[in-house]
Each structure stands twice: as structure tokens, then as C-alpha cells.
Amino acid sequence: MKRALLVLVATLSAAVSYAQQGEAFMVVEAHSGKVISAANSVVKRPVASLNKIATGVIVVDWADATGTDLSKVEATVPASVQGIGGPNQMALQPGDRITLRDALYAALLGSDNYAAMTVADHVGRQMLRARGRSGDGIGAFVTEMNELGKAIHLTKTRFASPHGLDTQKNGGFSTAADVAKLSIYAMRKPGFTFITRQKDRQVTVHGPSGPRTFNVKNTNELIGEPGILGVKTGTTNAAGPCVSVASDRDPLVRQKPDGEKAVTPRRLIVVVLNNPDRFNRARGLLRQGWSSYDRWVAAGAPVQDREKEILHVPNPR
Template sequence: MNRVISCICALLALAMPALADEAVMVVEAHSGKVLIGRHTTVKRPVASLTKIATGVLVVDWAEAAGVDLATTRVTVPPAVAGLGGANPMQLAPGESLSALDALFSAMLGSDNAAALTLADHVGREFLRRHGRSGDPVGAFVQEMNHLAEALNMRKTRFVNPHGLEAPNSVGLSTAADIAKLSIYAMRRPGMSFVTRQPSRQVKVSGAAGERIFNIKNTNQLVSEHVIGLKTGTTAAAGECLAVAVERDPLIRPKADGSKGVTPRRLIVVLLDSPNRFARAKGLIDQGWGIYDSWVNSGATVQDRDREILTVPDPRG
């Protein structure tokens, strides 16, 4: 049966005509079982999938520092003025909003200005904690790369908190590394709560008073079972997508009469995809089919290094 599953994976990888540049990684998050892979370790730009690292780092910082993101105010830094890219709230230097609203806008609306604002605020806290001075955004990006190292994302280097490319400054990652990051991010209840929202109303305070915006999730697949995660698009990266899909736990009787409960969550990563949402839908169905066959055949692992994607917990 294991040979059959391996053949299925190989056939699925080959059955991707006209997708020569697309990288694909499909993995079951709780077991780490790799189900489908193509170009998984090729380094390339990942656009706003970068914001997964930004978001989870903000969530981890808030938990470690005992900070309530809903009541913490962040101020838009001067660097936003020349940033470019998505800025759905038209954030301007000196305006403020809650850290939670900035997180919603960054993750749902792929808001580059909100991501930079969060990085500036949290980066200042990192510098203060270490008794240092310097560039707060640079300090934040350094922590993003420390997180990547802790997750064994060996081919990843972040250069900013939003994913925009600039001459001689392009962040790179791989489908396998983004899958590791996505698995870790979805372990954090704060992240899964944010990324599963279809939309969110946020507020910004500026010189003219308070503005209210409704931020829609750029992930068209978000639903009851699709709980995130992030979209990304640039000319260099193409269409990118990381999706997390929940399934009801598998409950089976054990020999001692008790019941075993196996949680199930699928992570799908697409880089430089010609049609990311349609491709993801097909890969979700294919992934679950391969996973079910693997479980029904005994969930055996012959080569752990090749078959299992291991994601450590850097929080200890």
C-alpha cells in the first residue's frame, strides 16, 4: 500500500502540465506527513506570505510580554509615506490604531503599511528589552529571521515585514519553509482567529478624527473549514497562497476500549501559481485523499526525513 501511495504522489506531481514554475507543498500539520510536493526547496520571492512571519511574531511578542493587542495603540511611522503597495486604510505618518486592528489589516487586507507599523512598534519593544538603540524595523526583521532559524527554515531570509521587493533587497523562501511557518502560525490561536475572518471592521485615528474601514480577506477560500492563511502577489513572486484547512478529528476505538482522537489539519502552499485559488481547491481534495489512504494503510513511515515535515516549537 505504501508503494501505491508513493506512486499516487508521483503521478500527482507529474500531472501538472504548464505549471513548470509553480512550487507546491501539501502537508498534514499534526502528523507532518508530506502528501504532495513539487519544487519544494527552490528559493524564490514569496511576496506577502512574508506577513505570516510578521503576524505570528507579533502574536508571540504579545503573549510573552502580557500585552493586549486590542488595547495597545501603534503609531504609523514616517517610512510608510514612501512604502507603496497595498495600503487599504490610507495610513499616513502619525496616525494611530490598535495593534489588533493593524494585525487584521495586515493579514486580511495584505496591508503593507499596517505590517510596517506593527514592525516599527514591536521592534522598538525588542530594542528596549535588550537595552539597545537603532532601527526598530531592522530589529523586528532580525527577529523574523531568528524565528525562521528556530523553525529550521534553512532556505529563508526575510528582508522586511511586508514582502515587497526592492533593488538588491528581496526576501526569499521556499514552499517547504513556508509550510513550516504556516504549521507553526496555525498552532497559535491568536493567528487562527485573525486569519479565518472573512472581513473585519477597523478604526484609525488621525488629524481629521476617526475613520472606519471594512477590511475584506484577500483569501477567497476562507470558510467554515478553511481557517486561513495568507495570499501574496508581486511581479517577481507571481500568485502565492498558503491555506490551512480543518477537518473534524478522527475518532477511532482503541484496544483498551477507549477512543483515540486524531486532529486533522491540511496546509497547502503554492508559489508562482497561475491560478492559486482553483489550484488550491484541487490540491485540498487530492491531499485529503492521499492522507486518508495513508491513515487507512496504518500511517507507516519508512523514511522520516523525506516523508515527515518536522516543525519544532521555538517557545520551548
């Protein structure tokens, strides 16, 4: 009892200390990498279910690499989901079966922690099998998440689970800048983007009593507004309310001296961490961001210090 109390006190103290750090945000144009505005953007902190952006990316990358049709492969809910807590709108239980596609919808739209664990367990075991090994599928998956982080230069991020829920063993963290990088990378992938731009999706779970159908709604309130493509929400006591948003505008088209047309795509990524009014805050940052970006382009897109002004996101996979 005494040890449990000490753990609880430590967890609450950590939540308070992160809350005292206040809001963090970053606004960046995804194609040029131009950082429009930022505050506390390199401060390490929990990011809750924004963690699931990496989960979705790993699954989409794996499916592309192996030629797997996510709609035709079923995953079994593992025993390890018991006791993790958080959203479980579909009442998933160990032994239930769900396609990887539907599990991704549940994890990325509904922020379902059980669904995130299910895809991680299945894909992690497949990765181990492909390497001639066996073992903990979720552990292998989280290792892959951290390898992705290294590959795209998430220098202040450590993934500790597929879901991002605060637990005694979690210890995961990231920054607004790193989440922005992760979001840029994720939204380059049509399969990922298709999922996160859905307002809702019907999914099916197969259990002992037969199939159960659910309508999973997107927790991102900005979905459906002009230009909004995703990407993810997250909330825990330690992280506070968080959101990452991608917004597209029509490309800029200009005539080059040789008569050909130059086309410049435009996409803003806005990451807001620990703001109780995260959606309105994101809307405001989008408005300000587009205005500042337009002025920057009109001035000839000058860059004086690439290290500080440009967010570089490699494309290693």
C-alpha cells in the same frame, strides 16, 4: 537615470527568471508532518506577502510573552512607510495611530504593507527597549523574524522586510516547504488563527482630522468555505500569485485495546507559489490531499524515510 534603468532591468530580469521556474507547491498534514505531495518545493524564490505570516507570528508571540492586549495598545505609523508602495487601503500616513490588533487585521487580511511596517516598528522598538537598547525598530523586528526562521528550521528562507514587497533592498526569499513549516507553526496559535479565518473586519485609524473607519476584507477567496482557516495570500511581479491555506477536518476517533479512545486531529496545509489560478489550484490540491491522506491512514500511516516523508516543525516558543 542610467543607474535607475539598470536597476529596473535587473529587477525585471529577476522577475522573469523566477516566473520561468514555474509553479511550486506543497501539501502536508500539519499534525503528523506527513508530506502528501510537492513540486519544486525547495527552490528558493520570492514569496510576496506570505512573508507577513512571519510578521503576524512575531507580534502574536510577543503579545503572549509580554501579556500585551493587542486591542488596547496603539502604534504610530512610522515615517519609513513613505514610498514603500503596495496596498494601503486605509490611506495610512506617518503619524496616524492604530491599535496593534487592527493593524494586524489590515496586514494579514488586507495585506496592507503600511500596517505591516507599523506593527513591526512598534514591536521592534519595544523589543529593543526591553533589552536596554534603542535604534531601528523595523530592523530589530526583521532580525527577530529571521531568528524565528532558524528556530523552526526554515533552512532556505531569508526575511528582508515585514511586508515581502519586491524592492531594490529586499532580497528576501523562501520555498514552498519553508512556507508550509511557517504556516504549520503559525496555525498552532489561536490568536493568529482567529485573525486569518475572518472574512472581513472593521478597523479604526486615528489621524489629524479624527477617527476613520474601514472594513478590511480578507484577500483569501477560500475563507468561508467548509473547513478553511486561513492563512495568507501574496502577489508581486517576481513571486507571482501565491497562497497558503489551512483546512481542518473533524478528528479521527478510534477505540484502543484498553477501551480508551484515541483522537487524531487532522489539518492540511497547502502552499501554492506562482500560479495565476492559485485559489482553484489550492482547492484541487486540498481534495487530492485529503484523499491521499485518508488512504495513508487506512494503510496504517507507514513511514519508510522520515527525512523525506515527514516535515518536522519544532515548537520553540
